[in-house]
Amino acid sequence: MSVAIKYRIGKSTAFKTLVIVLSLACVVPLLFILVYILQAGITKINWNFLTNLPKPVGESGGGIANALVGTMIIVGTASIIAIPFGILCGIYLSENKNSKLAYWSRLCIDILQGIPSIVIGIVAYFWLVKPLNSFSSLSGSMALAIMMLPIVVRSTEETLLLLPDSLREAAYALGMPFHRVILKVIVPCGISGIMSGVMLSVARITGETAPLLFTAFGNPYLTTDITKPMQSLPLLIFNYATSPYNDWHDLAWGASCILLIWVLLLNIFTKLITRKWKVQL
Amino acid sequence: METSVDKELSPARVKTGAGFSSKKTPDTVSTNKRLKRSHRQIRAENIFRRTIMIVAVATVVLVVGIMITLAWQSRLSIQSAGLGFLWGKVWDPVRDIFGVYPFLLGTLLTSFLALIISVPFSFAVALFLGEYFPKGWMPDLLKNLVELIAAVPSVIYGFWGLAVLVPIVRSFETAIGVNAVGLGIFSSSLILAIMIIPYAASLGRSMIQMVPANLKEAAYSLGATRWEVIRMVILPYTKSGLFAGVMLSLGRALGETMAVTMVIGNTSLIPKNIFSPGNTMASVIANEFTEADHPVYLSALIELGLVLFVVTVVINMIGKRLIKGVSK
Numbered sequence: 001m002s003v004a005i006k007y008r009i010g011k012s013t014a015f016k017t018l019v020i021v022l023s024l025a026c027v028v029p030l031l032f033i034l035v036y037i038l039q040a041g042i043t044k045i046n047w048n049f050l051t052n053l054p055k056p057v058g059e060s061g062g063g064i065a066n067a068l069v070g071t072m073i074i075v076g077t078a079s080i081i082a083i084p085f086g087i088l089c090g091i092y093l094s095e096n097k098n099s100k101l102a103y104w105s106r107l108c109i110d111i112l113q114g115i116p117s118i119v120i121g122i123v124a125y126f127w128l129v130k131p132l133n134s135f136s137s138l139s140g141s142m143a144l145a146i147m148m149l150p151i152v153v154r155s156t157e158e159t160l161l162l163l164p165d166s167l168r169e170a171a172y173a174l175g176m177p178f179h180r181v182i183l184k185v186i187v188p189c190g191i192s193g194i195m196s197g198v199m200l201s202v203a204r205i206t207g208e209t210a211p212l213l214f215t216a217f218g219n220p221y222l223t224t225d226i227t228k229p230m231q232s233l234p235l236l237i238f239n240y241a242t243s244p245y246n247d248w249h250d251l252a253w254g255a256s257c258i259l260l261i262w263v264l265l266l267n268i269f270t271k272l273i274t275r276k277w278k279v280q281l
Numbered sequence: 282m283e284t285s286v287d288k289e290l291s292p293a294r295v296k297t298g299a300g301f302s303s304k305k306t307p308d309t310v311s312t313n314k315r316l317k318r319s320h321r322q323i324r325a326e327n328i329f330r331r332t333i334m335i336v337a338v339a340t341v342v343l344v345v346g347i348m349i350t351l352a353w354q355s356r357l358s359i360q361s362a363g364l365g366f367l368w369g370k371v372w373d374p375v376r377d378i379f380g381v382y383p384f385l386l387g388t389l390l391t392s393f394l395a396l397i398i399s400v401p402f403s404f405a406v407a408l409f410l411g412e413y414f415p416k417g418w419m420p421d422l423l424k425n426l427v428e429l430i431a432a433v434p435s436v437i438y439g440f441w442g443l444a445v446l447v448p449i450v451r452s453f454e455t456a457i458g459v460n461a462v463g464l465g466i467f468s469s470s471l472i473l474a475i476m477i478i479p480y481a482a483s484l485g486r487s488m489i490q491m492v493p494a495n496l497k498e499a500a501y502s503l504g505a506t507r508w509e510v511i512r513m514v515i516l517p518y519t520k521s522g523l524f525a526g527v528m529l530s531l532g533r534a535l536g537e538t539m540a541v542t543m544v545i546g547n548t549s550l551i552p553k554n555i556f557s558p559g560n561t562m563a564s565v566i567a568n569e570f571t572e573a574d575h576p577v578y579l580s581a582l583i584e585l586g587l588v589l590f591v592v593t594v595v596i597n598m599i600g601k602r603l604i605k606g607v608s609k
Contacts, residue, residue: 012506019413022405026482027426029475033433033441040444089340092333105337108344114597115347116536118563119586122570123347126354146343153340177322179329207434210538210563214570234436234539241440242543249444256437267432271425 034260041257044250054220054236057245064255066222070137070230074216075206077141077226082148083198089149090156090194091182097161113150120146121211129215137230140216144208148201155197159190196270203266207259209234233259348590355584357577366584372549372565374573379581381588383551387559388589390466391541392534394555395473400527403478407485407523412515415490424486431479439543442472447544454556464546465558472540477533481526488522488607489515522607528600536593538563562589 048063055062089105096102120143128139167189171181187194212218217229218239233255240252358366362379369380406427414420450471451463492515500510516523546558547568560568562585573579 008506008509012508015508015511016413019405019408022402023409023423026402026406026430026478027423030426030430030433032445033438036441036445037437085336085339088333088336092337095333096337101334101337101341105340108340110598110601111344111594112340114532114536114594116538116563116589116593118536118538118566119351119590120347122354122566122583122586123350125570126350127346149340149343177326179326180322182329203432207436209434209436210567213567217571234434237436237440238539238543241436241443252440256440259434260437263432263434264429267429 037253037256037260040253041255041260044254045257049251049254053222054251055247057247060247060250062247062251064233064236064251064258066219067231067233067236067255068258069222069224070216070219071206071232071234073224073226074137074140074144074212074230074232075202077138078144078148078205079198079202081141082145082152082201085145086149086152086198086201087156087187087194090153090160091187093153093157094160095182109150109153112146113154116210117143117147117208118210118213121214124211124215132227134227135215135217135229136227137216138226140212140230140232141226143211143215144205147205147208147211151201151204152194152197155200156190156194159193159197160186162193163189192273192276196273199266199270199273203263203270206266207234207263209238213238351583351587351590355580355587357580358584359580361577362581366581367588370551374569374578374581377577379577381562381565381581381585383549384560384562384565384585387466387545387552388535388561388563390552390555390559391469391473391545391561392531394466394470395477395534396527396531398470398474399478399530400481402474403481403526403530404485404523406478406482407489407526408511408515410482411486411489412511424483427479427482430475435476435537435540436543438472438476439540442468442540442544446471459554459556462546462556462558464544465556466545466552467555469541469545469561470555472544473534473537476537476540477530480530480533481523484526484529484604485519485523488519488526491522491607492518519607521603525600525603525607528596528603532593532596532600535596536563536589538567542567562586 048061050063050068051065052061052063053066054064089109093102093106124139124143124146128142129135132139163186167185168181171185176184212232212235216232216235218235219229219231223230237252237255237259240248240255243249358379362369366379366381367385368382369378370382371378371380372383373379406423410420410424447463447468450465450468451461454461454463454467496514496518497510500514505513541561542564545560545564547560547564548558549560549565550557552559566582566586566589570579570582573582
């Protein structure tokens with residue numbers, strides 16, 4: 001072989017090696033973060049940690065019960081607002097592919113997806129906090145619902161578009177009215193894709209902090225009143241992680257660990273669903 | 282298409298059904314029932330159609346509402362500072378001076394530094410998954426792990442950065458002899474770089490997989506090596522797709538708040554170099570929004586949000602347009 005060819009092959013091999021090394025290097029920080037958080041957090045988690053309120057600075061112990069309950073309420077309310085809304089909008093977009101309204105609606109969904117979460121927080125502040133004169137978990141839920149919306153809409157639309165037209169036509173041929181065709185045939189057929197979109201969006205908003213900073217605001221006590229400020233896991237992590245106290249850092253590590261496990265579980269579960277039903281997202 | 286057919290069919294069905302039954306069966310009670318049922322279904326159908334249309338209109342209203350809210354609430358600051366807002370070098374809420382140049386610079390520095398660090402990694406992953414090893418359990422695992430990077434909440438990145446990365450950066454800064462704070466633009470860029478890898482990577486992968494096999498095979502048959510195929514066939518074919526991925530990453534980096542807020546050091550001074558602490562537009566809003574005690578201050582923060590909104594939306598739109606152009 002001539003030198004020139006050897007040089008070219010050598011260059012090709014070198015590039016391949018570079019690609020492999022760089023790709024594997026991407027995973028290193030992720031694994032490092034996962035292992036570190038799990039190690040630091042798992043030892044902090046026990047029954048008291050899950051059921052007690054945080055103690056004031058200086059007293060060790062204490063738990064994050066208020067944040068756990070708060071996160072469930074805030075994320076639950078956001079889901080109640082965003083999921084039906086998102087699915088209906090997805091149905092509209094997949095049923096009216098070429099209408100003018102669909103074009104504008106799709107554009108707006110794209111815009112929504114790109115808005116930084118902190119800006120959504122500002123808007124929620126002016127829509128619900130200012131008029132009601134108090135920080136409230138409801139306003140936080142609304143901000144999170146706006147963040148969920150594009151993911152749910154997109155996954156619904158794309159799943160429904162993948163379904164064969166023959167399904168729809170068969171249902172119409174039996175004389176079913178439009179709403180029953182959609183709700184009894186089309187949506188059940190695409191439910192796995194819709195569900196995975198919903199779960200991804202829940203995983204995404206559970207970890208969102210920025211929109212909650214000036215909506216749900218945080219609260220050191222346990223509350224279930226959605227018109228009052230409420231604590232949530234990511235808020236608690238942010239506040240305690242940036243505080244100078246070691247006891248609070250411990251609480252934040254435990255909370256990070258729980259949040260991380262929850263988000264990972266949701267993601268893995270989504271993966272399993274999409275693999276089982278062969279949905280493309 | 283099918284829906285319009287159905288719309289015409291259903292009233293027809295009602296008429297014929299009613300006609301037949303009234304002629305053949307004298308049982309008017311059941312006829313009435315069937316008529317009523319059909320009417321009810323038609324009504325339900327119309328209500329359903331109208332509902333989904335209202336929902337679609339509502340998404341448009343939502344976005345327009347967001348824009349109007351931001352513009353309206355920042356009017357005080359726009360009136361008082363005008364365009365000088367963007368170039369003013371001093372941010373001093375106590376003296377009512379609001380210039381966002383330090384934050385603009387901070388945002389651009391962190392985002393572009395993060396982009397420069399992350400792009401080689403993203404493209405490597407895209408090539409690894411799209412070209413070198415498209416199938417098998419190992420690439421599958423890598424793909425899932427890279428997607429997982431996007432799933433970890435940003436506040437956790439921030440906390441990890443604060444506890445682990447900042448001390449490492451600090452000792453690195455001591456070693457190269459700059460002011461060793463640890464917190465600062467460099468640390469935030471590193472965290473951001475990790476966070477935005479998946480966006481360009483997953484888009485790049487799907488673009489690279491879309492390159493027609495016959496193009497690549499033609500190049501191989503001419504004696505090209507793998508590297509030459511990548512450089513002369515795959516890159517030119519996918520360049521706008523790869524660029525779109527970079528744009529989406531950039532949009533994400535510009536708007537990222539929590540991780541950056543936690544490690545950037547939060548000062549309103551103009552950053553001197555990439556190791557000094559600073560602030561980004563998003564982190565200023567996060568830090569000062571609840572402290573803003575007079576209307577102009579609050580309004581200035583909202584104008585900052587408006588600028589952030591416009592910039593990220595434009596960048597995301599460019600990215601999305603490019604993707605659409607490629608996949609058509």
